[in-house]
Amino acid sequence: MTKEVSLDHVWVEFENFVAVEDANLTIAGGEFFSFLGPSGCGKTTLLRCISGFQEPTLGRIRIGNHDMKGVGPNRRPTALIFQNLALFPLRSVADNIAFPLEVRGVEKRERRRRADELLEMIALPGQGDKRIDELSGGQKQRVAIARALAVKPDILLLDEPLSALDLKLRQHMRTELRAIQKQVGLTFIYITHDQGEALTMSDRVAVMSRGKIQQVADSRTIYDRPATSFVASFVGENNAFAGTVLAKDGQGITIDAGLGVPLVAALRADSGVTPAVGEPCHLFIRPEALVPMTSGSPNSFEARLVKEEFEGHMRHLLLQAGEHQLRMSLVNNGLGGSVAGADGRLTVGFVPELAVALPLGLLASA
Amino acid sequence: MKDFLGIRRFFAGLVERNGLAVSLYLTAAVGIWIFLLIILPQLTMFDYSFHHNLPPAKVGGPEDVYTLEHYRYFLRGSGNGSAYNVLDMSVLVRTLVAAIFVTVFDLVICYPVAFMLAKSSSAGRARLMVLALIVPYWINEILRAFAFRILFGSSGVINEFGMAVGLWGSPIDFIREDVALYAGLAYAYILLMIFPLYNAIESLDINQLEAARDMGATRLQVHTKVVIPYAKPGIASGSTMVFMLTAGALAAPEILGGPSNLWFTQIVYQWFNSGGNWPRGSAYAMILLVVCIAFVLLTMRLFKVSIGAIGR
Numbered sequence A: 001m002t003k004e005v006s007l008d009h010v011w012v013e014f015e016n017f018v019a020v021e022d023a024n025l026t027i028a029g030g031e032f033f034s035f036l037g038p039s040g041c042g043k044t045t046l047l048r049c050i051s052g053f054q055e056p057t058l059g060r061i062r063i064g065n066h067d068m069k070g071v072g073p074n075r076r077p078t079a080l081i082f083q084n085l086a087l088f089p090l091r092s093v094a095d096n097i098a099f100p101l102e103v104r105g106v107e108k109r110e111r112r113r114r115a116d117e118l119l120e121m122i123a124l125p126g127q128g129d130k131r132i133d134e135l136s137g138g139q140k141q142r143v144a145i146a147r148a149l150a151v152k153p154d155i156l157l158l159d160e161p162l163s164a165l166d167l168k169l170r171q172h173m174r175t176e177l178r179a180i181q182k183q184v185g186l187t188f189i190y191i192t193h194d195q196g197e198a199l200t201m202s203d204r205v206a207v208m209s210r211g212k213i214q215q216v217a218d219s220r221t222i223y224d225r226p227a228t229s230f231v232a233s234f235v236g237e238n239n240a241f242a243g244t245v246l247a248k249d250g251q252g253i254t255i256d257a258g259l260g261v262p263l264v265a266a267l268r269a270d271s272g273v274t275p276a277v278g279e280p281c282h283l284f285i286r287p288e289a290l291v292p293m294t295s296g297s298p299n300s301f302e303a304r305l306v307k308e309e310f311e312g313h314m315r316h317l318l319l320q321a322g323e324h325q326l327r328m329s330l331v332n333n334g335l336g337g338s339v340a341g342a343d344g345r346l347t348v349g350f351v352p353e354l355a356v357a358l359p360l361g362l363l364a365s366a
Numbered sequence B: 001m002k003d004f005l006g007i008r009r010f011f012a013g014l015v016e017r018n019g020l021a022v023s024l025y026l027t028a029a030v031g032i033w034i035f036l037l038i039i040l041p042q043l044t045m046f047d048y049s050f051h052h053n054l055p056p057a058k059v060g061g062p063e064d065v066y067t068l069e070h071y072r073y074f075l076r077g078s079g080n081g082s083a084y085n086v087l088d089m090s091v092l093v094r095t096l097v098a099a100i101f102v103t104v105f106d107l108v109i110c111y112p113v114a115f116m117l118a119k120s121s122s123a124g125r126a127r128l129m130v131l132a133l134i135v136p137y138w139i140n141e142i143l144r145a146f147a148f149r150i151l152f153g154s155s156g157v158i159n160e161f162g163m164a165v166g167l168w169g170s171p172i173d174f175i176r177e178d179v180a181l182y183a184g185l186a187y188a189y190i191l192l193m194i195f196p197l198y199n200a201i202e203s204l205d206i207n208q209l210e211a212a213r214d215m216g217a218t219r220l221q222v223h224t225k226v227v228i229p230y231a232k233p234g235i236a237s238g239s240t241m242v243f244m245l246t247a248g249a250l251a252a253p254e255i256l257g258g259p260s261n262l263w264f265t266q267i268v269y270q271w272f273n274s275g276g277n278w279p280r281g282s283a284y285a286m287i288l289l290v291v292c293i294a295f296v297l298l299t300m301r302l303f304k305v306s307i308g309a310i311g312r
């Protein structure tokens, strides 16, 4: 069974501090949905609202068309996986997994049978009698998932479940989580401040900042067509230029970004709110969208090479253009050689389709 | 041998941390304390309990031989027949039952307080509550017992209040009914129950409580299946202390006990004091000690708590 979760203008306030501001979205049944945002932006608070540990100050939460107001966490069709897993150290692995069955009065043999079944699923067969502290980090992770799945919830909520693992294990667990989600077919609501995690695993991502949901979209849209300055600067690397709109037509928007030449960003049908002529704006150009150009080409400007970092398959250049510092990334073609002239100067530019113009807004601080 | 090595290693560690002089002082102080104040009196009592009650002149003389007389007295009384000393034995049993009752009562009222202190209140509020709990214990135990006597007296606050509200018509003799005694004993050792419980619960990760709730446990089940198993060492340690101290209490039974209710310690006291029979008093004290320890060990076995857990 899959059920959709809808947040209907949800606000959460703590003593005059707004932790969640007007969250309004619907998560489809069976979807892998992520909340992405910097620390303290309200992700956990939102998750606690869905699981029932926190009542929204305003607004409504519905799960499968049932209003969840006043429904305790023990009576919601959700299972929460805590950041620190919260396994019970005094219980064996099997007794941990069977806990949800135990509190529902399921008889002992049936509990054991179900626990063994789940252990099979998480590839830990026959390990039910181990103590929790005899397991590795990744195994504990899987036990926590099995425990959450024991009573077949409709929605699995995960609060940064991988943050405690090392990089290698984290990558492995990502694939495994995704596989489990496909296998059991439930709705996953996933919280992370790791954008790689959010972008690779999710069907859709909600980017949050200071309690406010900035954009809800699939990974590609989030990266290529950010809706706000925050999203553009938070997700991936980006060069941000503050400027003013000089002109705007059906194809593009021309901006004075203080580089001495007007720069053009393409407008598309799906470009959301764009700044009007004369208004201040932000122009975003990703490092990989910048390329060396011949002097005088449209959308190009002069820059000085400050530093080059070599990363094997990529070369990262730090440039100075006017008072802007910007980054440019080139795929290493193996031929070497400097992109700049002997004086360290070069001309760089971009195609309008790869630039994004947005109303001036708050940037994510690096 | 292994123990000896362990002690050596422990001492070496002590020296490393505190220097030789301080370590010697610490070891000597603790050693003397344990020996002089704990082992020696108990051993003396133990030895005493196997002697006849002789006038000072005859102590060490030819009549001063070992005997089981006093233990036999506890079982059989002074009569030579097959009768049992029902009186003393029933006092012992009653004392134990009362101590169990007081312990359970303390556990029941302290658990919610300890839980709230540990998990539901802010740090500042918790400190204030702890202070409020401790301050009354700055007052001497005997004074507190007398305060209870006044409180529960026939013209005490409780009777006055009960009659003013109309709960009962004439003063109830709480002293005779032993209500005052139980209340006083329960109150006397509350802190010894709260703090071990608080300590045990405090270290429990709050996420485990929420995880249990999230997985469908009712509030009650969160306690029975998560908190209580986790707090078991604290429960054992608090209960042991309260039980031992209640069973061995003397001041509260003296002051608050009804005329009909004798506490076993009062019998011990009588043998030492008005009875003038120290060996018999020693034997009775030994009996109380052994029975209490045996009972505690048995209970811990029943609830599957190891001795080591109590120290935590």
Ligand SMILES: Nc1ncnc2c1ncn2[C@@H]1O[C@H](COP(=O)(O)OP(=O)(O)OP(=O)(O)O)[C@@H](O)[C@H]1O
Residues within 6 Å of the ligand: A014, A015, A017, A019, A037, A038, A039, A040, A041, A042, A043, A044, A045, A046, A193
């Ligand atoms: N019970 C509370 N009382 C007061 N403020 C709270 C409470 N819980 C959370 N907050 C505040 O709400 C904001 C959002 O907290 P939340 O835990 O949701 O952040 P988060 O996005 O999960 O961050 P992180 O990535 O660090 O876990 C924070 O500023 C936090 O201080």
Ligand SMILES: [Mg+2]
Residues within 6 Å of the ligand: A043, A044, A045, A159
């Ligand atoms: Mg969080």
